[in-house]
Amino acid sequence: MKALVLSGGAGTRLRPITHTSAKQLVPVANKAVLFYGLESIAEAGITDVGMIVGDTAAEIEEAVGDGSQFGLKVTYIPQERPLGLAHAVLIARDYLGDDDFVMYLGDNFIVGGITDLVDEFRGNRPDAQILLTRVADPRAFGVAELDPSGQVVSLEEKPDRPKSDLALVGVYLFTPLIHEAVRAIEPSWRGELEITHAIQHLIDSRADVRSTVITGYWKDTGNVGDMLEVNRMVLEGMDRRIDGDVDTASETIGRVVVEEGARIVNSRIVGPAVIGSGTVISNSYVGPFTSIAESCRITDSELEFSIVLRDSSIQGVGRIEASLIGRHVEVTPAPSVPSAHRFVLGDHSKVQITS
Structure with a gap:
């Protein structure tokens, strides 16, 4: 059995972060979302992984390498542009051959992994x-309709x-029969080959299509x-560990990880909070559900329920919360006179001002 991991896509809902970084590599608890999926695949006993890559291929390849760090053997499959999940299966045909495979969306997060499913x-x-999982607003997802016996009727x-509140989670398992469906x-209307249409083709052909409704935690980390919610959940499961230097004037409470x-x-x-290696926090407060990556500087500030990526600096800005701060960012106070706000914002940014 092989795995097909989708790591292309533009990540438009995470802009401006994804203007300069692959969405699958945005960290949760200081580890890329993609890495959690690769670890789940390895834990399920699958070693051969085909990885669909697009415009961010170089960054993905640099981070994942040959897959050996995860116990995997990774083969990269370029996709010129995102043309749908079924298109990914189509272009991976030669790699997949006649093997069964699991298709895993690289920006999805599933607590507990996929071993039982496999x-x-x-x-x-x-x-x-x-x-499948129940969601509050299924209009943003692929949606399944089941009959009273639980059989999949339509997608x-x-x-x-x-027709239901059952959304498709970004993990699918297929036999080689799916290759006939994606070609058919x-x-x-979006100009994409939809995997829901391919599975519907199987259903219409009376193939054996089964579903599992999961009640555990799942998130599409697309925004x-x-x-931030996935970061919160992962941090809650971490154990306290202090490998770095905490001076006597400082206090760490609860599940706090301070890296060497x-x-x-x-x-x-x-806590729960994680502080990456090389980061210095001085005269500051870091509250629950916060991840600060490596080589950051937090000075005279307060930070809570946020993610800060590597090599960023936050100095003297009071309180920040519910924020995602990218790499090599500098956050500093604006001049007090005249009273004004000063911004350098990426495309599609959203700003909230209280004053």
């Missing part, structure tokens, strides 16, 4: 198996009027709110 698929070997991609379908090489000076850290 074992179930191997034991029963239906033609396709999909994961729709981002419907205006969903036409592009949707800032979801990133980090320094905490005259500051208060309330």
Whole structure:
């Protein structure tokens, strides 16, 4: 059995962060979202991974390498532009051959991994198996309709009027029969080959398509709110570990991780929180559900429920919360006179001002 991991896509909902970084590499608890998926694949006993890459291929390849750090053997499959999940299967045909495979969306996060799902698929070997979860607003997802017995009746991609609240999670398992289906379908109104259409083709052909409704935690980390929520959830599961230097004037409370090489000076850290190596926090407060990556500087500031990427500096700005701060960012106070706000903002930024 192989894995097909999708790591292309523009990540428009995470702009401006994704103007300069692949969305799959934005860190959760100081580890790239993509890495959690690769670890889950390895834990399920799968070693051969085909990785679909696009415009951010160089960055993905630099981070993942040959996959050996995860116990995997990774083969990169370029996709000229994102033309749908079924298109990814189509261009991976030669790599996948006649093997069964799991397709994993690289920006999805599933607590507990996929081992049980893979074992179930191997034991029963239906033609396709999909994961479903109940969501508040299914219009943003692929949606499944089940009959009273739980059999999959139909699938729709981002419907205006969903027939259920069961959304497709970004993990699919297939036998080679899916290759016939992706060749049989036409592009949707979005100009993409939809995997929901390919699976519907299997259903219409009376293939054995099964579903599993999961009740555990799942997130598509496609926007800032979801990133912060996943970060919160992962941090809650971390154990306290102080490998860096915390001076006697500082206080760490609860599940706090201070990596080796980090320094905490005259500051208060309330967990769950993680402080990356080489980061210096001085005269500051870091509150719960905060991840600060390596080589950052936090001075005379307060930070809570936020993610700060590497090599960034926050100095003397009072309180920051519910924020995603990119790499090599400088946040400093504006001049007090005249009273004004001064910004350098990327495309599609959103700013909230209280004064």
